[in-house]
Structures are given as C-alpha cells and as structure tokens.
Amino acid sequence: GAVVSQHPSRVICKSGTSVKIECRSLDFQATTMFWYRQFPKQSLMLMATSNEGSKATYEQGVEKDKFLINHASLTLSTLTVTSAHPEDSSFYICSAQPPTSATPPANEQFFGPGTRLTVL
Amino acid sequence: GEDVEQSLFLSVREGDSSVINCTYTDSSSTYLYWYKQEPGAGLQLLTYIFSNMDMKQDQRLTVLLNKKDKHLSLRIADTQTGDSAIYFCAVSSNDYKLSFGAGTTVTVRA
Numbered sequence: 595g596a597v598v599s600q601h602p603s604r605v606i607c608k609s610g611t612s613v614k615i616e617c618r619s620l621d622f623q624a625t626t627m628f629w630y631r632q633f634p635k636q637s638l639m640l641m642a643t644s645n646e647g648s649k650a651t652y653e654q655g656v657e658k659d660k661f662l663i664n665h666a667s668l669t670l671s672t673l674t675v676t677s678a679h680p681e682d683s684s685f686y687i688c689s690a691q692p693p694t695s696a697t698p699p700a701n702e703q704f705f706g707p708g709t710r711l712t713v714l
Numbered sequence: 715g716e717d718v719e720q721s722l723f724l725s726v727r728e729g730d731s732s733v734i735n736c737t738y739t740d741s742s743s744t745y746l747y748w749y750k751q752e753p754g755a756g757l758q759l760l761t762y763i764f765s766n767m768d769m770k771q772d773q774r775l776t777v778l779l780n781k782k783d784k785h786l787s788l789r790i791a792d793t794q795t796g797d798s799a800i801y802f803c804a805v806s807s808n809d810y811k812l813s814f815g816a817g818t819t820v821t822v823r824a
Contacts (some may be wrong), residue, residue: 598756626810628778633723637802637814638757686757691810701745704757 596622598690602708607678608714615673615709617688623668624690628703629661632685642672678713685710716740716813720803733789736803739784743805748788751792751817752802760801761788776777790820798822800809 607613615676627687630638642658644665645648652658661684662674671690675682689703697702718723720736735815738746744765751756763777763786764769770777776789790797 603754628812635816637718637816638812640811640813641812644791689757702759702762702808703812705749705758707754707756 596690596692596704598688598704598706600688600709603707604710606712606714609645609679610677612676613678614673615686615688615711615712617671617673617690618691619669619704619705621659622690622692622704624671625668626691626694627665627671628689628691629663629671629673630687630689632687632704632708634685638687641673657695657697662692675711678711680713683711683713716743716805716807718803718805718813718815720801720815720818722785722816723819723821725823726793728793728795728824729739730793731796732793732822734787734788734790734801734803734820736786736788736815737784738803740771740785740805740813740823741781741784741808742807745806747802747806747812748775748777748802749802749804751802752796757802758788786791792820793820795822797823805809 601616629641641656642652644652650663665671687708688703717739726732747762748760754759774791778787800817802817
C-alpha cells in the first residue's frame with residue numbers, strides 16, 4: 595500500500611530556532627500534500643495544501659511566513675517552523691495524495707506517522 | 715467551514731459491539747471517512763462511504779449514513795483489544811480537503 599514517512603518523528607528545540615520537518619511518499623508520486631496540526635485531545639487542523647512546483651495554499655489564520663512549505667518534488671514536501679516558540683509545540687502530520695484515481699475514494703490521502711515538536 | 719462533531723470517549727467490553735457517532739454540517743459532503751489512530755502513529759483509513767450510499771459493511775465494520783440528519787456512525791462488531799485507539803470521522807467535499815472531528819477514544823476492557 596501507499597506509505598508516507600515523516601522525519602524526524604520527534605524534535606525538541608530552543609525558542610527562536612527553526613525546525614524543518616520532511617514528508618515523503620515512498621512508493622507513489624504525490625501531486626498534492628497536506629500539512630496538519632494536532633493538539634492533544636483535539637482534531638487535526640489543516641494548515642496548508644501544497645502542490646508540487648507551486649506555492650502552498652494556507653488556511654485562514656496560518657502564518658505563511660512562520661510555517662514555510664516547500665513541495666520541491668513529487669515525493670517530498672517540507673514544513674519549516676521558523677523562529678519557533680513554545681506555543682508552536684504540537685503534533686504535525688502530513689498526508690500525501692496521488693493523482694486522482696479511477697478507484698474510489700478518488701481523493702484518498704495517505705498519512706504520515708507525525709512529528710512531535712516541543713519548543714522549550 | 716465544515717463542523718464535524720463526535721463524542722470524545724467510548725468504553726466497551728471485549729466481544730461487544732462499539733458504535734461511534736459523528737455529525738457534520740455541510741450537506742455537500744461527498745466522501746465520509748473513518749480513520750483509526752494508534753498511539754504514536756499516523757492515521758489509518760478504516761473505511762469510507764460515498765454520499766449516495768446509506769450503508770457499507772466491511773468485515774467487522776458497518777458504516778451508516780443518514781444524509782437527512784447529517785449523521786454518520788461506525789459500528790465495530792466483536793470488539794477486540796486491538797481496536798483500542800482514537801477514531802476520527804472526516805468528511806470532504808469537491809475541493810478534496812478533509813475536515814476532521816475531534817476523535818473518539820475507544821477503550822476496550824476485558
């Protein structure tokens with residue numbers, strides 16, 4: 595089946611530093627990747643949608659200058675949390691979507707295992 | 715945006731059936747999903763239902779959709795300890811974005 599990896603799985607950083615999280619589709623090409631944020635006991639909140647070779651589309655309330663997204667290839671998207679602060683501590687999850695398939699569900703997303711970010 | 719609501723906790727005895735409920739607001743939702751998340755892991759798609767269906771059964775899983783009431787449910791028959799996890803309801807419309815509920819933590823007790 596379709597596998598999506600994320601690296602690192604956990605990261606602890608000091609306030610003010612930047613952290614990069616990678617999301618890779620291992621056995622398929624992903625035309626679209628999504629980045630989510632999940633707070634404890636809460637739902638996944640969509641942060642942004644990235645399409646290969648174009649700028650990411652951010653959801654309302656998400657600062658694009660703080661959360662930099664690069665989708666440089668069909669198998670890799672990166673999320674960089676710039677000048678991280680304790681309130682950015684969260685579980686970040688990516689998902690990857692292959693080109694629209696004739697097999698339903700046509701818009702299935704495959705999720706990575708998530709990255710736990712802790713900012714001290 | 716889309717609001718998706720589900721109860722936060724469910725405790726069930728091993729061997730019994732579990733029923734997780736979900737309500738949503740957007741009547742144009744096309745696909746409705748159930749995902750399972752185990753500790754430290756990503757979301758695993760369990761099953762989905764298309765909006766023109768009322769019911770879908772897949773082994774121990776049964777999904778019921780009431781479009782009029784915008785209500786979706788997931789029934790797990792013969793619940794096992796391995797079914798302990800967080801279950802997320804999610805809906806999508808034509809823009810392919812997913813809106814998630816807060817997740818229901820299912821605890822299976824012996």
